[in-house]
Amino acid sequence: MKRGPSTFNIAAIALGMAFLYLPILLLVVFSFNASKLVTVWGGFSTRWYGALFQDQQMLDAIGVTLRVGTVSATIATVLGTLAALALTRVGGFRGRLLFSGMIYAPLVMPEVILGLSLLLLFVAVGAPRGIWTVTASHATMTLCYAAVVIQARLASFDRSLEEAARDLGRTPFQAFFEVTLPNIAPAVAAAWMLAFTLSLDDLVIASFTSGPGSTTLPMRIYSQVRLGVNPEINAVSTLLIGLVATGVIAAYLIQQRQRATTDRV
Amino acid sequence: MPWRGLPALAPFLWLAAFFLFPFVLVAKLSMSDIALAIPPYAPRLDLSRGLNGLVAFVHGLDFDAYRHMFEDGVYAASYLSSLKFAAIGTGSLLLVGYPMAYGMARCPPGVRQALLMMVVLPFWTSFLIRIYAWIAILKPEGLLNAVLGWLGLPPVALMDNDPAVIIGLVYAYLPFMVLPLYSVLERQDESLLEAAADLGCTRIETFWRVTFPLSLPGLAAGALLCFIPMVGEFVIPDLLGGSSTLMLGKTIWTEFFANRDWPAASAVAIILLATLIAPILIYQRQQSKLMDTP
Structure with missing residues (x-):
């Protein structure tokens, strides 16, 4: 569409963006509030950040979340890449319908169902609940997102490059690592980041599958939030939002630059 | 090529184990009864008793949980x-x-x-x-x-x-x-x-x-x-x-x-x-x- 935006269009965008960003902005602003009350501005202060770093339970939860996120995102990215390859490269194989069903269904499946079913699995096989059960559960949930992101990139990747490598005597394995992987690397990186942030955010699945000593950050935040609004939660939320926003914007800029380079070639 | 689906194998097995199979367990459990035990439900499949264990297990399943839901x-x-x-x-x-x-x-x-x-x-x-x-x-x-x-x-x-x-x-x-x-x-x-x-x-x-x-x-x-x-x-x-x-x-x-x-x-x-x-x-x-x- 080439017709420029009308006043109505601009108003719709502005209102929509305000709706999306105002609550987050207020949350960040009030994390620097000296007063304990959310509606009263008591001056600028970083005391809640100080309190945060004194809170051992919170720090432990952050540690658990980072470990779970890193390991589960890595598993999800490796399996997601394989799944994406199978979905784009291989026309029909036995069980393809079931396979693509298993890839797309978790994207929309309510988390309570996923959490409950995974918990029953761990109980049935007698696996002690803890950091590893949360990790495996997160890998399962995020592998589907990773597969979809990588699949989109693979669909636009020129297959003849890989065929050329095969003609030049490379094994399929070598061709993948020397030609395909470097080409889809940005999507693989994006998939890892998406998997990591989804793991970082998850409350429901973690609540079902974690055990003693593996309380994740969202679980900790949730138990505090149930008691009411608390400036320390604002502080930890602000840090989390800052971390994720920096990562996403950096990834966006890298992609823009890469697009500019490929366009020139 | 019979091995075309090979890359799918690892994610397929993973999803079958962690996504598909657990649903069977949810379905099974929905037909079990609440019990004062850990884990808190009965019957439990006792394979050490062989076929008898399986039969006893299947007989223990019912639709009480669903009936209860319709009544409440x-x-x-x-x-x-x-x-x-x-x-x-x-x-x-x-x-x-x-x-x-x-x-x-x-x-x-x-x-x-x-x-x-x-x-x-x-x-x-x-x-x-x-x-x-x-x-x-x-x-x-x-x-x-x-x-x-x-x-x-x-x-x-x-x-x-x-x-x-x-x-x-x-x-x-x-x-x-x-x-x-x-x-x-x-x-x-x-x-x-x-x-x-x-x-x-x-x-x-x-x-x-x-x-x-x-x-x-x-x-x-x-x-x-x-x-x-x-x-x-x-x-x-x-x-x-x-x-x-x-x-x-x-x-x-x-x-x-x-x-x-x-x-x-x-x-x-x-x-x-x-x-x-x-x-x-x-x-x-x-x-x-x-x-x-x-």
């Missing part, structure tokens, strides 16, 4: 209320998301990219935190009422009730509605609009007769993407809704964590799944079509 009106109310919330939420999202997506599609390409980025960014930030942010705004002595009071307007009660849940749903799912709508609107051929104008359509007629019908696939994708997870939503009704707000996600959570009634939680999960299976399959077909024909 709370479950039916919770079921209907979940569908109602998801339907109102999806409708409201269309009203908010469509003008946004439409406006974005009409912006110059450079601006479009930045706006798209801005819509996606909140999706990456924690769901829980974004809902938490609304508590400070909506609660009785919160920011919204402070602003209203400052303007000399009467305060509104928008916390711990159903309207608060709708606000939360619209807020949390807005990116999922805007993105599919934007992607169909952005690809629309402008010459169609010119043709409609040449044939004497006003701008509003052109919108309703050309733009809107052509955007229906995006609208369907967005609506499914929002509706399905909304039906089973837990965090939003739990934090923003009141004690009278009933939703299936919350019911499963309460049965499981508060009442420790695992069979009841499983039965609710099975009913939720049975309700969502048709929309999920439609969504899946749409996705595969979209992916297979780039």
Whole structure:
């Protein structure tokens, strides 16, 4: 569409963006509030950040979340890449319908169902609940997102490059690592980041599958939030939002630059 | 080549073990009875007794949990209320998301990219935190009422009730509605609009007769993407809704964590799944079509 935006269009965008960003902005602003009350501005202060770093339970939860996120995102990215390859490269194989069903269904499946079913699995096989059960559960949930992101990139990747490598005597394995992987690397990186942030955010699945000593950050935040609004939660939320926003914007800029380079070639 | 599906093997096995098989367990448990044991249900499959163990196990299964659900009106109310919330939420999202997506599609390409980025960014930030942010705004002595009071307007009660849940749903799912709508609107051929104008359509007629019908696939994708997870939503009704707000996600959570009634939680999960299976399959077909024909 080439017709420029009308006043109505601009108003719709502005209102929509305000709706999306105002609550987050207020949350960040009030994390620097000296007063304990959310509606009263008591001056600028970083005391809640100080309190945060004194809170051992919170720090432990952050540690658990980072470990779970890193390991589960890595598993999800490796399996997601394989799944994406199978979905784009291989026309029909036995069980393809079931396979693509298993890839797309978790994207929309309510988390309570996923959490409950995974918990029953761990109980049935007698696996002690803890950091590893949360990790495996997160890998399962995020592998589907990773597969979809990588699949989109693979669909636009020129297959003849890989065929050329095969003609030049490379094994399929070598061709993948020397030609395909470097080409889809940005999507693989994006998939890892998406998997990591989804793991970082998850409350429901973690609540079902974690055990003693593996309380994740969202679980900790949730138990505090149930008691009411608390400036320390604002502080930890602000840090989390800052971390994720920096990562996403950096990834966006890298992609823009890469697009500019490929366009020139 | 018989080994073409080889790369699929590892993810296939993983998903079969961690996604497909657990559903069998949920179905099985929904037919078990609650018991004072760890884990708190009976019967348990005792394979050491061989075939007799299996027979005893199958005889122990029944539909008590389901019967109980039909007899207790709370479950039916919770079921209907979940569908109602998801339907109102999806409708409201269309009203908010469509003008946004439409406006974005009409912006110059450079601006479009930045706006798209801005819509996606909140999706990456924690769901829980974004809902938490609304508590400070909506609660009785919160920011919204402070602003209203400052303007000399009467305060509104928008916390711990159903309207608060709708606000939360619209807020949390807005990116999922805007993105599919934007992607169909952005690809629309402008010459169609010119043709409609040449044939004497006003701008509003052109919108309703050309733009809107052509955007229906995006609208369907967005609506499914929002509706399905909304039906089973837990965090939003739990934090923003009141004690009278009933939703299936919350019911499963309460049965499981508060009442420790695992069979009841499983039965609710099975009913939720049975309700969502048709929309999920439609969504899946749409996705595969979209992916297979780039």
